[in-house]
């Protein structure tokens with residue numbers, strides 16, 4: 001078997017586009033904005049990712065999935081780095097990613113609305129559009145939802161509860 | 170806690186410049202922070218499936234998970250600082266209660282929901298303001314961990330502050346309970362910002378923040394929240410300390426018995 005030609009960085013990025021978030025499988029890790037850098041030095045490939053939330057259990061799965069995807073193409077000298085700073089923000093989520101999220105039934109983050117300000121107790125919460133009926137008449141049920149990155153909302157029109165991907169900036 | 174990742178080696182160039190003595194002190198301090206988040210995270214996880222309502226059950230599990238994530242970053246860094254080949258798992262699972270350095274507050278039992286909320290509020294109020302200072306006043310890797318955790322701690326403090334207000338300004342029963350919790354738990358809050366010999370030494374080197382500023386911000390926030398909650402701030406309390414020096418209440422041993430059961434029973438067990 002012939003060893004693969006030295007990898008072009010662009011090809012690695014293409015392959016990463018095929019690695020998805022295990023908890024929101026419609027999103028690629030590029031949509032999510034967690035891949036910070038790809039470095040190719042000879043056969044050595046270094047992929048640097050940044051965690052969404054410190055305790056996010058998906059990060060290990062994602063690192064393994066990246067490794068498997070690249071191994072499948074014959075790239076064997078791999079380093080997956082976990083970089084904490086600068087901390088991930090939802091601003092890094094792509095527009096395509098946001099559209100895919102809403103179509104999947106999860107309200108995408110609204111930039112600049114991180115509502116975690118500690119002085120904003122019982123403050124007005126962000127108006128989040130219901131991903132199902134598109135109504136803006138919704139209310140926050142809990143700042144903590146089904147996973148670390150989501151808050152729980154309910155639609156006042158269609159009555160459906162839904163996840164909101166919290167703004168994190 | 171098997172990992173497929175490693176930390177970027179570029180993240181802490183300062184590491185090589187520390188003398189062995191400084192490195193050892195920083196190791197002890199990072200361990201203290203890790204123990205603190207681990208024990209409180211463990212306590213909160215005990216609520217899983219027992220919360221008063223589903224949304225709050227989820228909230229406490231979420232906060233526990235955030236703390237556990239912070240714990241892992243800290244233990245990984247501690248292991249690197251120590252440089253003796255111990256891993257994050259060794260540090261969490263194979264140290265005895267007297268080797269744990271968490272303040273007494275976080276090992277206190279969950280009690281009722283008001284006890285848990287007050288314990289959380291006292292810790293979050295410290296955690297949030299401490300992390301904010303750590304951002305600008307620390308070694309690089311600690312600052313990076315703080316930057317990450319601060320975003321999460323912000324949600325935590327908002328959650329516990331709002332619950333203090335709901336309980337204090339709620340029903341007669343919720344008020345009675347939260348007042349009782351404040352009486353019982355406030356005495357553990359002083360330890361958070363009372364520097365130990367180790368902390369004083371690190372503060373003198375500018376590696377960790379002074380606690381006066383942290384305490385001032387904490388007091389201001391506590392006054393704002395308790396006033397809104399129509400609750401009185403306890404005055405002239407005798408503060409209990411010792412956890413950060415390894416002198417714990419009886420509760421920690423029970424926590425570790427459960428937390429370390431698998432590694433103690435099946436040494437070297439991995440996922």
Ligand SMILES: [Zn+2]
Pocket residue numbers: 130131132133134135155156157158159160
């Ligand atoms: Zn709707």
